[in-house]
Amino acid sequence: MTPKGDMTRPYWDMAVEPFLDSADMRERQWDKLKHRLSEAYSRAPYWRRRFDVAGVDPQTLQDREDFARRVPLFTKDDYRELAEANHGDMRKILFELMGGESNELVAVAATSGTSGDPTPYPLTSRDLRLWGELVRRAVWRAGLRPGDWVLQGFGLSMFLAGVPVCMALAEMGICAIPVGAEASTAALLKYARLFRPRGMFCTPSLAEYLIQTAEQEDIDLGSLGIETIFCGGEPGAGIPSVRARIENAFGAKLLDFAGGLGASCGCEPYAGMHWLVDDLAMMELVDPVSHELIPLNEGAEGLAVFTPLEAPGLLGIRQTNGDIMRVHTKPCACGQSGWRYEIIGRNDDMLKIKGVMVYPAAIEGVIKAFVPRVTGVFRIVLSEPPPRVKPPLRLRVERGDQLRDADLPSLEKEIVETMQRKLKIRPQIEWRAAGSLPRSTKKTQLLEKEYQA
Numbered sequence: 001m002t003p004k005g006d007m008t009r010p011y012w013d014m015a016v017e018p019f020l021d022s023a024d025m026r027e028r029q030w031d032k033l034k035h036r037l038s039e040a041y042s043r044a045p046y047w048r049r050r051f052d053v054a055g056v057d058p059q060t061l062q063d064r065e066d067f068a069r070r071v072p073l074f075t076k077d078d079y080r081e082l083a084e085a086n087h088g089d090m091r092k093i094l095f096e097l098m099g100g101e102s103n104e105l106v107a108v109a110a111t112s113g114t115s116g117d118p119t120p121y122p123l124t125s126r127d128l129r130l131w132g133e134l135v136r137r138a139v140w141r142a143g144l145r146p147g148d149w150v151l152q153g154f155g156l157s158m159f160l161a162g163v164p165v166c167m168a169l170a171e172m173g174i175c176a177i178p179v180g181a182e183a184s185t186a187a188l189l190k191y192a193r194l195f196r197p198r199g200m201f202c203t204p205s206l207a208e209y210l211i212q213t214a215e216q217e218d219i220d221l222g223s224l225g226i227e228t229i230f231c232g233g234e235p236g237a238g239i240p241s242v243r244a245r246i247e248n249a250f251g252a253k254l255l256d257f258a259g260g261l262g263a264s265c266g267c268e269p270y271a272g273m274h275w276l277v278d279d280l281a282m283m284e285l286v287d288p289v290s291h292e293l294i295p296l297n298e299g300a301e302g303l304a305v306f307t308p309l310e311a312p313g314l315l316g317i318r319q320t321n322g323d324i325m326r327v328h329t330k331p332c333a334c335g336q337s338g339w340r341y342e343i344i345g346r347n348d349d350m351l352k353i354k355g356v357m358v359y360p361a362a363i364e365g366v367i368k369a370f371v372p373r374v375t376g377v378f379r380i381v382l383s384e385p386p387p388r389v390k391p392p393l394r395l396r397v398e399r400g401d402q403l404r405d406a407d408l409p410s411l412e413k414e415i416v417e418t419m420q421r422k423l424k425i426r427p428q429i430e431w432r433a434a435g436s437l438p439r440s441t442k443k444t445q446l447l448e449k450e451y452q453a
């Protein structure tokens with residue numbers, strides 16, 4: 001928190017944000033990191049054991065490279081193992097991770113637990129400061145000020161962006177109207193009309209439901225007075241068609257706030273999310289397979305790894321949630337500080353072809369751009385377990401039903417050349433008739449496995 005100060009200042013925290021991504025900031029990060037590691041080692045049984053097993057004395061780490069080389073990643077599987085070893089006893093699990101500070105929580109949230117038990121987000125006041133500064137810096141940059149009202153349309157039940165966001169906003173004097181995603185779209189619209197908030201938090205899919213409901217009930221969303229919509233929880237602002245639909249319907253700016261500790265800036269075309277908390281957390285990129293450190297240079301891609309520099313509970317040391325990111329370090333057209341990142345895939349579905357990382361979502365993006373000459377339905381055929389694929393990568397692609405046989409070779413050439421240019425791969429295409437590949441009402445499985453799992 002900083003004092004109220006000048007309401008026209010460009011950043012919420014003028015002592016920190018003008019200096020994001022500077023040499024001075026990196027030095028401060030390193031000092032804070034060393035302190036945080038020593039603290040974790042002396043207070044939290046789990047981290048002490050982990051460092052001991054890795055043969056790391058936090059006091060002897062030389063620099064960031066040394067830290068990255070010697071301290072292993074903390075993955076979902078590591079958490080699961082810890083939880084199982086403690087028979088799911090949350091008090092014990094949190095004591096292992098946080099020591100005595102596990103008795104100082106001021107809020108708690110958790111993942112949805114779609115694949116097993118939910119993972120907790122325990123927040124002490126130091127964790128709430130990290131989360132809160134992220135929220136406050138993001139909303140200040142978007143033009144919201146103390147005295148403003150914001151409609152809270154994220155889930156209020158256990159979601160990290162639910163109640164903890166309301167708490168973060170309250171600290172800067174912004175009033176969240178806690179309707180929540182659990183309420184009906186009609187209720188959200190009712191309170192939006194009643195309170196006329198300047199901002200709104202919600203997932204992009206909820207914003208789209210609101211558009212549907214408003215159409216049915218003949219409500220003009222543009223008249224609600226909402227100027228900024230903060231989305232998160234799933235990709236939104238980064239997908240041009242989704243962004244355009246929501247922005248046009250509400251007459252508002254759509255900003256992203258997901259996957260890391262930052263927010264997008266409204267640049268057109270989409271410029272990714274600015275990392276906003278150099279003083280409170282560190283992000284590294286590593287090779288998804290070897291876990292070797294990848295320098296944060298313009299265009300670098302890799303598995304995102306997070307380490308909070310003060311907060312003991314929200315995230316572990318070198319924690320990864322499986323997001324693959326691309327970073328941009330060139331100054332942004334918006335002129336605001338902070339390098340940028342965008343989420344380009346999930347570690348679980350990465351493919352590696354002659355050292356080139358490719359994600360099914362990226363391949364889908366190229367194929368879909370050729371509709372109607374293709375139907376858009378395709379499969380990636382794997383003859384060995386991923387991520388390594390022996391080239392060429394095989395794609396089974398449905399041709400469009402109007403496409404003439406004579407046009408097939410030139411279409412194939414165009415697709416392969418586009419893949420080469422955009423993704424650095426030259427796939428081999430096996431054509432299939434329109435409608436011949438199986439359809440599913442659930443999430444489409446793009447991988448076809450021709451090996452025994």
Ligand SMILES: [Zn+2]
Pocket residue numbers: 264265266267271274332333334335336
């Ligand atoms: Zn920007």
